[in-house]
Amino acid sequence: MAFPKPGLFCFATNTRSYQESSGVTIDDTSLPEKNTSSRKFSQKPKTLSCQFSIGSQISPWPTYTSGQTILHNRKPCTVDYRKRAGSLQHPVSTTKPRYLERLENYLRKELLLLDLSTDSAQELRLQPYREIFEFFIEDFKTYKPLLSSIKNAYEVMLAYQREKIRTLEPLKTKLVTVNEECNEKILAMRAEERYEITMLKKEKMDLLKLIDKKNEEKISLQSEVTKLRKKLAEEYLHYLSERDARKILIADLNELRYQREDMSLAQSPGVWGEDPVKLTLALKMVRQDLTRTQMELNTMKANFGDVVPRRDFEMQEKTNKDLQEQVLVGRQGRMGSYGWAGTGDQSPYPQLECLKADYEEVCKEHEILLQLHMSTLKERDQFHSELQEIQSTSTPRPVWIKCEHVVAGGPERWHMLAEGKNSDQLVDVLLEEIGEGLLREKNFFPGLGFGEHIPPFLRFDGVVENKKPTKKEVVKLIRDFWKERLAEDQKEKFSDFFFNFLEHHFGPDDAMAWAYTIFENIKLFHSNEVMSQFYAVLMGKIKESVYIKEKETVAQLLKEMTNTDSQNEGYITIEQLSTVLKSIFPVKKDERMQELMEAAGWHPDISNSDFIKYSSLFLEDEEGQGTPFIQKLWEQYTAxxxxxxxxxxxxLGLELNDKVNLVKVREALMNIDPSLDKLTLKKYLSYAFQLTELPEEGDEMEQEIVASVQSALEQLHMSDTRRIGPREAEPTS
Structure with a gap:
């Protein structure tokens, strides 16, 4: 801020004049030297020592100096000068005071050292002037209070302005942010406007093209209208000429008709003399009579069209009486023929003979039914008495609804478990629920020892830990086992492979504990398909090939349904499902085929064109429970x-304990299933007699290979045995 500079120059001038007149010198060393380091605003400037004599006068320099630049309207500098202008004499040539030169040089150097590129450049630029002003305040003791008050007033004002600027900084930042946001909105609006303008221009061009097209259509339609008008005028003229020609022709025809009537009247002398009015009236009356007669005739036809003449009615009545007499005679005598049969005459009514024979057969059947009815009544009375005896001696039927408050999960879970199950199955469900609770309470299983009847994977002495897995975990473990088993060559024994699988997954230390745990779980849950099938295969009740064949059948079904779904939408019709089932199971009976269709979602009241989602037929839940369709497949296979x-x-016609040889079993299989091929027949015989190799057909060794009927049937029941074709072989074309 440069406002104190004129006053400073005046003070410097007075000080210099005072030095020259009074001989007082100011110490030049008191001026601050050049400072190269950054200056702080709080730094206090050094004081300049100045001594004045009491009677000294302030020098008026540079009033008389040529080229002076001091303003004379400053009151502090010009009052004394004007008072003493006439009395003081100055030398012709006056030089600038040395103190002023030092101050100017100091100011110039300080300004050159400042870095004016920063934000606080104006504050730094003000600092040198502040220091010089401090020098004046310190050196001129007389003016110090006034100068200090001036300086303080300016400092207060500067501080106030600085604080105000500081408070306005956030507003400036916000203003910049708002400005940027507004600019962005403006740019976005301009972009949107440009896009709208572009779209409007495009729409305008399209509309212009449409207008041009409509104009062309309008021009073409106008030309077509012009052509049609011209053609219409031509047609109008043509029809006018045709109308005129028609009128002329009608007139000619009337003329010719009149001439012909005149000629006919001329040729008939009897009519020539009649009155035309009378003839016209007679003709009209005749026409009315004809119309009335025609109406009466139609009425008679409608009322009496189905009426039989009296002569025919009497003849039919006589015939009916004769037939009634013959029927009465037949009922009374129960004879083989009627009145004329004894004389050898033939009946004149062959239809009556047929009815007679039918009536006799119905009478015989009626007598047989009466006998059956009497025997049925006796059986009913006997069964009723037996039922009463059984009801009095047997225990009452269990009330299964009592179990819903005992089973974990409450009534909802019990209804879900008991849905569609008979009493025997409900007993299994209840035993499973009780056994599951007891199995959870066990912490250890006792070892079964090393007996020969003990399965190899359970041979252990001591106590093993109960791992207590959930049903879902057991099912998942069994599924993983089957995946690895089907991926191997299956040469290893099933039970050995199972124990090796447990060792691989849980280590040798926990394998035996997991074997006992899984065995107890699959032995308990008979209703779970995955566990029951695995238990049957593991214990040798069914062979592994049965499970593999079942999975292959299910996979084949899914593949055929997928191939049928040509659109790959996941849905097929009921008719397509029936076709697939018949192609996979050609020998299945119709009632069982209908059971499969109903298990798949078909009902008799829906049409064959309805769709079903075939992939949902092959799903299994986390506990291994399959859909009703898969369950029905397994039930039908077993049945x-x-x-x-x-x-x-x-x-075979033998008892279970009787012995049977290989030849007789082969003949029996071919008789009940003529469609058996040689390979399948050989496989069934191998299952029945537990042989790996069979002798050739016709060999004497076949008579020596024998087994009990019970053993052969049990081995076939354990194996994958099913009918290949119908019992009666179809005739070949």
Missing amino acids: EKDEYLQDLKQE
Whole structure:
């Protein structure tokens, strides 16, 4: 801030004049030297010592100096000068005071050292002037209070302005932010406007093209209208000429008709003399009579069209009486023929003979039914008495609803478990629930020892830990086992492979504990398909090939349904499902095929064009429970195998303890299943007699290979045995 500079120059001038007149010198060393380091605003300037004599006068320099630049309107500098202007005499040539030169040089150097590129450049620029002003305040003791008050007033004002600027800085930042946001909005709006303008221009061009097209269509339509108008005028003229020609022709025709009537009247002398009015009236009356007669005729036809003449009615009535008499005679005598049968005459009514024979057959059947009815009544009375005896001696039927408050999960879970199950199955479910709770309470299983009847994977002495897995974990473990088993060559024994699988997954130390844990779980849960099938294979009740064949059948079903779904939408119709089932199971009975269809979601009241999601038929939950469709497949496979083996037993005609040789079993299999091929027949015989190699057909060794009927049937029941074709071989074309 440069406002104190004129006053400073005046003070410097007075000081110099005072030095020259009074001989007082100011110490030049008191001026601050050049400072190269950054200057702080709080640094106090050094004081300049100045001594004045009491009677000294302030020098008026540079009033008379040529080229002076001091302003004379400054009151502190010009009052004394004006008072003493006339009395003081100055030398012709006056030089600038040395103190002023030092101050100017100091100011110039300090300004050159400042870095004016920073934000606080104005504050730094003000600092040298502040220091010089401090020098004046310190050196001129007389003016120090006034100068200090001036300096303080300016400092207070500067501090106030600085504080105000500081408070306005956030507003400036916010203003910049708002400005940027507004600019962005403006740019976005301009971009949107440009896009809208572009779209509007494009729409304008399209509309212009549409207008041009419509104009062309308008021009073409106008030309077509012009052509049509011209053509219409031509057609109008043509029809006018045609109308005129028609009128002329009608007139000619009327003329010709009149001439012909005149000629006919001229040729008939009897009519020539009649009155035309009278003839016209007679013709009108005749026409009315004809119309009335026609109406009466139609009424008679409608009312009496189905009426039989009296003569025909009397003849039919007489015939009916004769037939009634013959029927009465037949009922009374129960004879083989009617009145004319004894004389050898033939009945004149062959239809009556047929009715007579049918009536006799119905009478015989009626007598047989009466006898059956009497025997049925006797059986009913007998069964009723037996039922009463059984009800009085047997225990009452269990009330299964009591279990819903005992089973974990409450009524909802019990209803879910008991849905569609009979009493025997409900007993299994209840035993599973009780056994599961007891199994959870066990912490250890006692070892079964090393007996020969003990399975190899359970041979252990001591106590093993109960790992207490959930049903889901056991099912997942069994599924993992089957994946590894099907991936191997299956040469290793099933039980040995199972124990090796446990050793590989849980280590040799925990393998035996897991073997006992899994064995106890699969032995308990009979209703779970995954566990029950695995238990049957593990204990040798069914062979491994049965499970593999079942999985192959399910995979084949899914593949055929996928191939049928040509659109790859995941849905097929009921008719397509029936076709797939018939292609996979050609010998399955119709009622069982209908059971499979109902398990898949078909109902008799829906059409065959409805769709089903076939992938949902092959799903399994986390506990291994399959869909009703898969369960029905397994149930039917077991039932069909039992029926097949029952047919084989009946064909053999032997008791279970009797011995049977290989030849007789082969003949029986071919009789009950003529479609058996040689390879399948050989496989079944190997299962029945537990042989790896069979002698050739016709060899004498076949008579020596014998086994009991019970053993053969049990081995076939354990194996994958099923009917290949119908019992009666179809005739070949």
